[in-house]
Amino acid sequence: MILVTGGAGFIGANFVLDWLSLHSEPVVNFDLLTYAGNLENLASVEGNPAHIFVQGDIGDTAAVARVLATYKPRAVVNFAAESHVDRSIHGPEDFIQTNIVGAFRLLETVRSYWGGLPPEDKAKFRFAHVSTDEVYGSLAPTDAAFTETSRYEPNSPYSASKAASDHLVRAYHHTYGLPVLTTNCSNNYGPFHFPEKLIPLMIVNALAGKPLPVYGDGQQVRDWLYVRDHCSAIRRVLEAGRPGEVYNIGGWNEKPNLDIVHTVCGLLDEMRPRAEGKSYSGQITFVKDRPGHDRRYAIDASKMEKELGWKPTETFESGIRKTVEWYLANPGWVANIQSGGYRDWVQKQYAAA
Template sequence: MNILVTGGAGFIGSALCRHLVADPDNRVVSLDKLTYAGNLASLRQIENLRNYRFVRADICDEGAIASILSAEKIDRIMHLAAETHVDRSIDGPGAFIETNILGTFRLLQAALHYWRGLCGRAAEAFRFHHVSTDEVFGALSLDDESFNESTPYAPSSPYSASKAASDHLVRAWHHTFGLPVVLTNCSNNYGPFQFPEKLIPLTILNAMEERPLPVYGNGTNVRDWLYVDDHARALDLVALKGTVSESYNIGGGCERTNLHVVDTICDILDGKRPRRNGKSHRDLIAFVDDRPGHDWRYAMDTSKIERELGLKPRESFETGIERTIDWYLENGWWWQPIRDRNYRGERLGRSVAAP
């Protein structure tokens, strides 16, 4: 299986690449534009493997994508390249329109042309796997049922609107042109190698450095948390065994408020790395003005993927968050250059609730 992973140097993309290359029958081509969140250090442990290759390219460059598909004889495209941070979409939505919508369009066009040139079993086996988010469904109240695959789309931020548009494009390229696609919508991911503007790594690293731990509003916004390696396993399985044209929700089954997440990290760090003054890390929590249009709750009904593909997460929130904290405690070589380079200040301080 020759697999192209777009956004392969990102948080989820790099986890997927590390998972896929563990199977020697796979050959993985990781493609990334290497914007601020793309980090080749996340791929260091696999960069010299014979069944792995990195290509720096932009998904908006249809010609470059077409050349890669043909030269590498790609059997499966796993499309993760996207602008993903809600706060950044509020500050500068243009990049989200360019990458998430136009980039997906260009990638679909290249994939369609390539697929039409395949014959026999190669054409039948080809898949375009589009990876999306639960945020396209909008927000839930406490009493609402979880999002399922039939939930109407109701995006509420420039980020989620751009991802909803890309989902619609992928479905249209199947229904209109026959391109064999599968789609997945995931809940909030966390784990090793996550860029330090997101809630969990930001909280861990700020706590380690005795800096304020910002929490939007009163911290009652609810998210379903999915350990990134569980997500990678699910993506691989859907691409292999998912039904063409179908979508699958992928979640962790771990609904937690943002404040609960931050409190849990503080309590674990109190035991693993106590503060010098003997106080709890909870004393560093600082409530800040809420984000504009902040969705209150996301929750995923994952019964379809469990029923059809037999998939459930291996990590609970408790086991996953401890593994994540241990990783950040032990791997300053990865995150310290990021903190030192450009993102120590206000940008990190206000990024406290995005997926």
């Protein structure tokens, strides 16, 4: 049995679905179901006895302790986090509460549980903490990619809160011996991605005939990682990673945001052409850049390949095609999550400059 926190969100749900398709080992899925947590992501495993869902907050120590005592997991994989930079700029307190205070309380509760395990189970136990490359800050165009020893220089309330949680995880290993594993990933994309993020927002807005908002000049560079590749990397880290170690997970796909938008438009032109024959790229609208926008992220994932034999299987071209195909095939999922609150947020955030 493993415990997954935040398993109804984008990456967490993909991880749970992949795990259950590949393993007979059950999953306890612990998620608060905030706006980005969606049980519809897990509809395909409804009724599966190997998937046990418990609604709860990682900051609720009593609730976490009950789950640990009841199900006795051999590992915890922590996806639970507030993760949208723009939302952290407008409302940082939620990020402090979940990503720092919540992570601390989760660590404390897990430490108590782990400390009471029999010696053999204690030695095998793992706490895997899923983090982000944004903790390393921003790179200049010619800088080398982030490695596991890059200095932390977070620039947004979101990345600062994740950096703090990373430091807590490290401290719990060095102070208490808790067998932790930390992963720092690049930008994920793929099925079930909440459409506040770049790629799903572009797909959803394009199909709706709305503007495609691009911050500033659109030349911010990110490394792109298909979500199922990320899930396979986490499984490998959980299986063979060395306690106390950090592993950077990337897709080796550095691309400017504007190029991503044009790629999405090109695929939509091919798969769902507009009735009048014009390209979706005509909907691109440049908006005011967000405060403190990091210019470039890049992940050096060579440690994953050298130590654990992992590398991504999807190219960006194959992964983005699968992603666009998924959104075109699942309009009901998109419609069900586009509440009035979501529409109000997008209108406020991406007002034309």
